[in-house]
Amino acid sequence: MGITFRKETFRDDFTFKNSPEHIRRFPFPFHEDSYMYAVNIEPHVVGPKGSVLENLIDVDEHYVAEMQDRALVLAEDPLRCQSLPHMTLAGWDLLELLMEQQALGYPEHFTLTRDGDRWRWINRPLGIDDTFTFGDTSTLPYGPMEYITRQSQGDFCILDQRDGNLWMDAGMVTTQADWSLDFDIGMNFFEWHAPVPLAHEKGIFTRALKFLTNIQQGKPARRLNWTMTINPRLDTSPENYHKWGPDRTTVTPENVGDKVHLRVELQSFWRLPRSNGIVFPIRCYLIKMDELVTQPKWARRLHRVIRDLPDELANYKGLTRYRPTLVEWLSKLDDGSATSPGFGPD
């Protein structure tokens, strides 16, 4: 069995696609016909078979291609991966977490064997078979965080907890929606959230911080976030704005279905045991409109959400320019009937 990994690109010729099974497991983020900020945090527990929550760390058909894209980003810009000196222990924590979870969920692809400090890690999709000493950085080709996050889908922010706040002190960030680790590194929770409109007034960040600083070992939490991206680009960083920003002007009524992608981030939050830090994996899922509208419920609902989105939010998410074209295109798929409750397709 196992996953059939796709050969595809997230740049240049953009061959990224979801298989029909992957369309159905897409984490559609709208449970009703409108959207507003909320602290929508819930326990990160295993969900239904066949969903992206079947395992707590999801590996899917895009794994190999995403890891190749990450390597390209890092080759151009090594600052996408940074770790302040006091975060090495947290890096080992993360290495353990990701190896354990990937081996547990996908034994046909990953194997972890431990003999005291001597660990052997086999990653079949990427052709890796390494033996190393846990805790001894000199036995790995990269630092522990970089080593394992070059082999794990999604971005990773590792937060140090001190003075009742969280500090972005390490991370591997190559598939982000317009923010920059190099800019945010060393900042605390309020500093790196400063640009989000509408949310401060609602006291949302204070409550979210209180929740996060109380995250306990053995009890991870999660939330979904979303935005839209033109073309299936994983890397929409501020550093590369000149590459992806102009894409927004290229949306036409003819190419909406192929170019416009819903981008959903499954963010989870884990307490790390040795360092007492928190790791915040941000797993990005992309789906183009043509794929999404194969599920009529999603098509109808997305139409209503995008049409009714407050302007400040549409602006913040960078949709303003192509929103009318998108809404017009989606409106043809909305017959006005009611959508069923919940996220899943009908």
Added chain:
Amino acid sequence: MSTGTTKLDVVVSDVVPVNELVTRFHFRRRDGDLLPTFSGGAHVVVEMRDGDRTRLNPYSLMGSPLDTREYTISVRRDDVGRGGSLFMHRSVKPGLEMVISYPVNLFSLDLRAKKHLMLAGGIGITPFMAQTAQLAGEGGNFELHYTCRTASLGTYADVLRERYDRRIRLYHDDREERIDLDRLLSTQPLGTHLYVCGPAGMINWVRDRAASLGWPSEAVHFEHFAAPQPGLPFDVTLAVTGKTIRVDEQQSLLEAIEAAGVDPPYLCRGGVCGQCETNVISYDGKFIHNDHWLSEEDHRSGCKIMPCVSRFEGRSLVLER
């Protein structure tokens, strides 16, 4: 179950008297697996089934985080407390099956520190047992000053001296040895972090002196060993469920709420983490706030209470949940 901490099924593998007041307890996992990794300064909450009453007390893990075959805690007997430590001393024997929480760390090391300066008083030594083991394993720079009443009550002083030699300084009250705190605090290298755990008086003294000598508050870490205090019984109504319950002398408000079948959130059960914060709907009487979480203004306002440590005296009290 959902709102507290994740639980571990353990068996008491050893009970070792340490001195006339302190006993050490060893726990292993019932299924024989390793226990979860933890970090120096973490505590677990131990559930004690004492007849029809369940007590939940937090105790610092004192073993090395590098070895998770067993957890160890040390419990100081308190003859005038609410009975948790007496239960541990009298009724917990090897072979007893118990339930403890996953580790929670509210007193963690700041790993940026160039040097860790630790001050312990009495049983406040326990979190430092794990922290020093963790730092020693990583070649960290630390120095521990430990005050106790007498040499025979210097719990683990001998172990620490043997392990770390000159990095440990001992002070005995009966010999009138006292930490020269101002000198100690003013001769530390830049980038030193200060950690203090012990009786409230000691913590306040150290924090005050550090503040007046210009230590930034982010470099000063402390952990209270504050158990809930007994007091006069009182009644409380929980608005959400409409239940009225009695909090008796030896019980904390949080324990009474739990005994009534409500499942409120908590982490530290010592008034420091903020997790159990509850809104007061109405009251006629006076609060005895024992927590370190709410601001003085919150205390004065009468709008909030931390049920894990705080009490009430008066005619009526209605809480949100």
